[in-house]
Amino acid sequence: xxxxxxxxxxxxxxxxxxxxxxxxxxxxxxxxxxxxxxxxxxxxxxxxxxxxxxxxxxxxxxxxxxxxxxxxxxxxxxxxxxxxxxxxxxxxxxxxxxxxxxxxxxxxxxxxxxxxxxxxxxxxxxxxxxxxxxxxxxxxxxxxxxxxxxxxxxxxxxxxxxxxxxxxxxxxxxxxxxxxx
Amino acid sequence: xxxxxxxxxxxxxxxxxxxxxxxxxxxxxxxxxxxxxxxxxxxxxxxxxxxxxxxxxxxxxxxxxxxxxxxxxxxxxxxxxxxxxxxxxxxxxxxxxxxxxxxxxxxxxxxxxxxxxxxxxxxxxxxxxxxxxxxxxxxxxxxxxxxxxxxxxxxxxxxxxxxxxxxxxxxxxxxxxxxxxxxxxxxxxxxxxxxxxxxxxxxxxxxxxxxxxxxxxxxxxxxxxxxxxxxxxxxxxxxxxxxxxxxxxxxxxxxxxxxxxxxxxxxxxxxxxxxxxxxxxxxxxxxxxxxxxxxxxxxxxxxxxxxxxxxxxxxxxxxxxxxxxxxxxxxxxxxxxxxxxxxxxxxxxxxxxxxxxxxxxxxxxxxxxxxxxxxxxxxxxxxxxxxxxxxxxxxxxxxxxxxxxxxxxxxxxxxxxx
Numbered sequence: 001x002x003x004x005x006x007x008x009x010x011x012x013x014x015x016x017x018x019x020x021x022x023x024x025x026x027x028x029x030x031x032x033x034x035x036x037x038x039x040x041x042x043x044x045x046x047x048x049x050x051x052x053x054x055x056x057x058x059x060x061x062x063x064x065x066x067x068x069x070x071x072x073x074x075x076x077x078x079x080x081x082x083x084x085x086x087x088x089x090x091x092x093x094x095x096x097x098x099x100x101x102x103x104x105x106x107x108x109x110x111x112x113x114x115x116x117x118x119x120x121x122x123x124x125x126x127x128x129x130x131x132x133x134x135x136x137x138x139x140x141x142x143x144x145x146x147x148x149x150x151x152x153x154x155x156x157x158x159x160x161x162x163x164x165x166x167x168x169x170x171x172x173x174x175x176x177x178x179x180x181x
Numbered sequence: 182x183x184x185x186x187x188x189x190x191x192x193x194x195x196x197x198x199x200x201x202x203x204x205x206x207x208x209x210x211x212x213x214x215x216x217x218x219x220x221x222x223x224x225x226x227x228x229x230x231x232x233x234x235x236x237x238x239x240x241x242x243x244x245x246x247x248x249x250x251x252x253x254x255x256x257x258x259x260x261x262x263x264x265x266x267x268x269x270x271x272x273x274x275x276x277x278x279x280x281x282x283x284x285x286x287x288x289x290x291x292x293x294x295x296x297x298x299x300x301x302x303x304x305x306x307x308x309x310x311x312x313x314x315x316x317x318x319x320x321x322x323x324x325x326x327x328x329x330x331x332x333x334x335x336x337x338x339x340x341x342x343x344x345x346x347x348x349x350x351x352x353x354x355x356x357x358x359x360x361x362x363x364x365x366x367x368x369x370x371x372x373x374x375x376x377x378x379x380x381x382x383x384x385x386x387x388x389x390x391x392x393x394x395x396x397x398x399x400x401x402x403x404x405x406x407x408x409x410x411x412x413x414x415x416x417x418x419x420x421x422x423x424x425x426x427x428x429x430x431x432x433x434x435x436x437x438x439x440x441x442x443x444x445x446x447x448x449x450x451x452x453x454x455x456x457x458x459x460x461x462x463x464x465x466x467x468x469x470x471x472x473x474x475x476x477x478x479x480x481x482x483x484x485x486x487x488x489x490x491x492x493x494x495x496x497x498x499x500x501x502x503x504x505x506x507x508x509x510x511x512x513x514x515x516x517x518x519x520x521x522x523x524x525x526x527x528x529x530x531x532x533x534x535x536x537x538x539x540x541x542x543x544x545x546x547x548x549x550x551x552x553x554x555x556x557x558x559x560x561x562x563x564x565x566x567x568x569x570x571x572x573x574x575x576x577x578x579x580x581x582x583x584x585x586x587x588x589x590x591x592x593x594x595x596x597x598x599x
Contacts (some may be wrong), residue, residue, distance in 0.1 A: 009215060016211035021201045034207060035578070041214045042221065113196055132197035132490030160193065 008048055011057065012041055018134060019065055025129040026069045028118045036068035043068075059140040066126055066144050091177065109172060116166040124159035127152050258594075262587045267581055273576030278567065372463045372517065375431045375524035377454040379438050383532050384446035391441050392420045395528050399424035402434040404523065419531040431524040438528055446533075465516050470510040477503040 016037070023033035023040075043064055044051070052060050117125055126145055130136045138156070142149045165171060207213075383391055388411075396406045404426030411420040426434045435454060442449045480500045487493040545553055 012214075013211040017206050017213075020206060020210060024204050025197075030204075030207075034210070038214050038217065041211075042218055045213070047220045088472060106199075107203065110200050113200040114203075117197075117200060129197065132194045133201045135194075148282045152544075 001016050008045070008051075012044060015061060016041075017056070019061065022134050024028055024060065025114070025117060025133060026042055026066065026122065027072055027128050028114075029072075032069070032072040036065060036072050039068040039071070040064040058134075059136060061142045062130060062134055062136060062140075063144040063146075066130075069126075070122070112168050112172050116163055116169045119166060120159055120168055124155050124162065127155045128159040128163070131156055185261065258591060262591070266580065266583060269579050270576070271317060271573070273579060277572040277576070303577065307597070358570075368372050371458060372460040372521040373428060374457040374459055374520045375428050375454070377431065377435050377452070377524070378529070379452045380450040380529040381438075381442045382448050382529075383442070383530055384444065384451050384492060387447075388418050388420055388530055392422060392440055392532050395422045395438060395530075398434055398437045401424055402426040402430035402437075404434065405429070407525065417531060418528070422528045422530070424526050424528065425523040428522060428524045431526070434524075435526055438526065457503070460516055463514075463521070466510055466513045466517065468515055470507065473503065473506045473510055477507050488501040 019040070020033060020037050023036045024030055027033045027036060040061065044061060051057060059124075117129070120128065127141050130141045130144060131138070136144065138152045140150050142152045145152070147155075328526060381391070392409070392411060396409075399406050403426055406422060407425045408423035409421070412418060424434070431454075435452075438447055439452060441447065477500065480503050484493065484496045484500060487496050544550075
């Protein structure tokens with residue numbers, strides 16, 4: 001019993017960082033993301049008896065997180081309040097170890113990518129985040145968002161196309177190429 | 182150069198990584214959630230041990246139970262689905278069996294009351310339903326006696342009793358037959374409906390004489406010919422007579438009719454006798470009649486106390502309804518009394534066809550008999566399957582509907598719970 005609890009706790013603790021950042025990228029708001037991840041983890045605790053085997057746990061967890069994020073996004077909060085919160089609690093940027101200038105450049109780049117992501121509709125943003133940030137396969141994404149793999153594939157394509165045509169992101173193409181090399 | 186042309190999957194991963202890695206993680210985020218889970222007792226199974234609270238057995242037991250319940254939830258759904266399927270199957274099969282058993286019991290009951298004495302039994306001939314004494318003027322004397330007998334059995338104190346002479350049957354069955362009281366204790370005599378049927382094959386040119394004999398037997402036993410019909414066909418003349426005799430003379434009359442086939446050239450083709458005990462039905466209808474009569478009397482009393490037109494009309498309407506009910510029950514009592522006072526014997530007479538011997542119809546033997554039996558068996562089996570296909574179809578549809586429901590409902594519920 002204790003072994004199971006420890007294993008679950010360790011897995012959740014190890015998953016927290018990636019899960020939280022996934023939620024932030026989907027919700028676009030750290031407060032919503034924190035609550036969504038909290039709800040998702042509590043649900044995981046509550047329904048731990050229904051947890052799938054090891055290889056299916058991550059998709060299962062991300063499905064719960066996506067549901068929690070959607071639930072937060074659909075709450076009856078006026079859009080202007082959400083936008084204000086987004087500004088007030090703009091995504092906190094981790095401090096770079098390469099110095100203030102590098103930190104500022106990195107922060108600007110991250111902010112540009114995050115802004116481009118938020119410009120996408122959530123139906124396109126979610127599969128993109130799950131694919132290229134969370135590292136889920138198209139099949140696992142299909143399970144997480146309850147869509148067919150073909151739908152996921154087309155949405156990913158459309159998300160990439162829109163993101164690539166984002167003028168702010170295009171302006172940083174050279175910087176992005178440099179950053180990812 | 183656009184970003185779309187520059188970036189492949191690996192670079193998209195790196196770009197999303199820029200945005201993701203830059204997000205600051207709340208301090209002790211996971212630990213805080215774990216503490217919250219403990220507060221909500223989602224992990225209370227280990228709370229006591231973690232906090233050194235080993236002595237709290239109640240909490241530990243509760244936590245273990247909750248954990249076990251949670252773990253078994255998935256299995257429980259499967260169990261519920263299985264039990265539901267089993268219940269549906271049992272109810273369906275049970276319903277079919279009960280339905281069939283009911284038919285079987287009914288058949289057995291009929292069989293137990295039917296005494297077959299010859300090689301063939303034709304239950305449908307057992308009772309053809311006579312038209313009653315009024316159909317024949319000769320029935321009048323017996324009807325009077327029967328009516329008086331019925332009245333005494335029921336314990337009626339009728340207006341006719343007070344008048345002295347027994348009423349005619351027509352009067353006894355009229356709606357004005359006023360029953361003022363009914364003594365149910367007088368119903369200690371068993372009420373039996375006895376009916377019989379006999380089919381006699383006669384030698385040629387003796388049918389008319391035997392038909393007259395049947396009428397004489399009815400009269401001799403205190404009964405009457407209820408219905409009679411002759412059919413003078415050239416080769417096979419037939420006659421059907423329905424006689425009614427007092428129940429006490431039923432066996433005698435049946436024997437006498439059967440004795441008409443005593444000559445070697447005649448024979449009894451079939452003979453049946455049924456006896457049905459209607460005592461309970463008789464008592465039940467009698468009790469209902471008593472209650473309805475009482476209610477009608479009460480309403481009549483109210484009519485005398487009504488003071489305005491509205492009340493009078495309302496009470497009168499109720500009185501009419503009540504009187505109708507009394508008349509209906511009275512009719513049932515009269516019918517039961519008639520059926521238990523007089524038994525019915527349906528006699529069928531037919532002459533042997535003159536060409537029957539020449540027809541050369543031989544009983545089937547060997548392969549021909551086997552083939553005929555096979556055809557008969559095939560027909561019976563087919564009829565059995567068709568007769569039960571309705572109930573089986575209901576069970577099948579219920580099972581399919583339940584399986585489909587579980588198939589689509591279970592994932593929905595599971596998703597809702599998550």
